[in-house]
Amino acid sequence: MQAIHIRGLNKFYGRKQVLFDIALDFPQAQMVALIGPSGSGKSTLLRHINGLNVAASGEIHINGEPLFQQGRLNRQVRAQRSKIGYIFQQFNLVNRLSVLDNVLIGALGRIPKWRAYLRHFTQEEKQQAFDCLARVGLSEFVHQRASQLSGGQQQRVAIAKILMQQADIILADEPIASLDPESAKSVMNTLQSIHQQDGKTVIVTLHQVDYARRYCPRTVALKQGVVQFDGATSTLSDGFLNQLYGSELRPEDTVVTSVTPVLNPTLAAVTQ
Numbered sequence: 001m002q003a004i005h006i007r008g009l010n011k012f013y014g015r016k017q018v019l020f021d022i023a024l025d026f027p028q029a030q031m032v033a034l035i036g037p038s039g040s041g042k043s044t045l046l047r048h049i050n051g052l053n054v055a056a057s058g059e060i061h062i063n064g065e066p067l068f069q070q071g072r073l074n075r076q077v078r079a080q081r082s083k084i085g086y087i088f089q090q091f092n093l094v095n096r097l098s099v100l101d102n103v104l105i106g107a108l109g110r111i112p113k114w115r116a117y118l119r120h121f122t123q124e125e126k127q128q129a130f131d132c133l134a135r136v137g138l139s140e141f142v143h144q145r146a147s148q149l150s151g152g153q154q155q156r157v158a159i160a161k162i163l164m165q166q167a168d169i170i171l172a173d174e175p176i177a178s179l180d181p182e183s184a185k186s187v188m189n190t191l192q193s194i195h196q197q198d199g200k201t202v203i204v205t206l207h208q209v210d211y212a213r214r215y216c217p218r219t220v221a222l223k224q225g226v227v228q229f230d231g232a233t234s235t236l237s238d239g240f241l242n243q244l245y246g247s248e249l250r251p252e253d254t255v256v257t258s259v260t261p262v263l264n265p266t267l268a269a270v271t272q
């Protein structure tokens, strides 16, 4: 069973089509880079996988259950979303709350509604939050306000929050775009260790291909809403990348060597 299964996904904003017939599979426990120039549709694709956006057509299944089908979101989309952690470029923490309280927010989707409303957490849940912070190397910052941490530390708090959420799938939308190289490395190391130790599926959008090469065995590249490449990151050629980020792709630069075979009918049209 695939963690994420996508077929025939077409997305329009008004009359402008921004995703074209996307067909992708992500097995459990893969770490995948999603790359492509600005405006190529990376964030839009991630938002669909999280059920935040609805497409004109196509289907998405999460762990075998339909999330989106025949133009409609599953009625259980909230429950499905609770299994998907989303990391934003700008951390998405509550600045005035402590680091611990921010991590506890990750449990809100899986505790009884009345306790969530009152923000009442058990001792066991607090201990879990401590443990999540220990895993991302932030035990000593538990009682500090989130706003007092550096960008890289705040992003690691966001990852601890996802651990607290007990999500199976992590979608990270440009998690290192606003970080210095040292902080970026520590955030990517943290994502990689969670992926490796807990077997979580991680899809991370990246602007720097070097990070994809270092951390992600598989890369999916988008351009103008079309999948241009889906395969082993080690096979990404400089020529392909120049074309991806420069002018239109040439057929000889296009390599489709999927980790999970994906036949993309739109690819031929784009590369002709």
Ligand SMILES: Nc1ncnc2c1ncn2[C@@H]1O[C@H](COP(=O)(O)OP(=O)(O)OP(=O)(O)O)[C@@H](O)[C@H]1O
Pocket: 013, 018, 036, 037, 038, 039, 040, 041, 042, 043, 044, 045
């Ligand atoms: N809410 C929206 N309304 C209208 N158009 C949108 C909206 N969100 C995105 N778009 C358009 O959809 C296309 C894809 O945008 P998206 O943000 O997914 O690209 P991206 O690859 O994530 O870009 P970046 O790397 O700059 O974040 C762009 O042309 C963008 O202008």
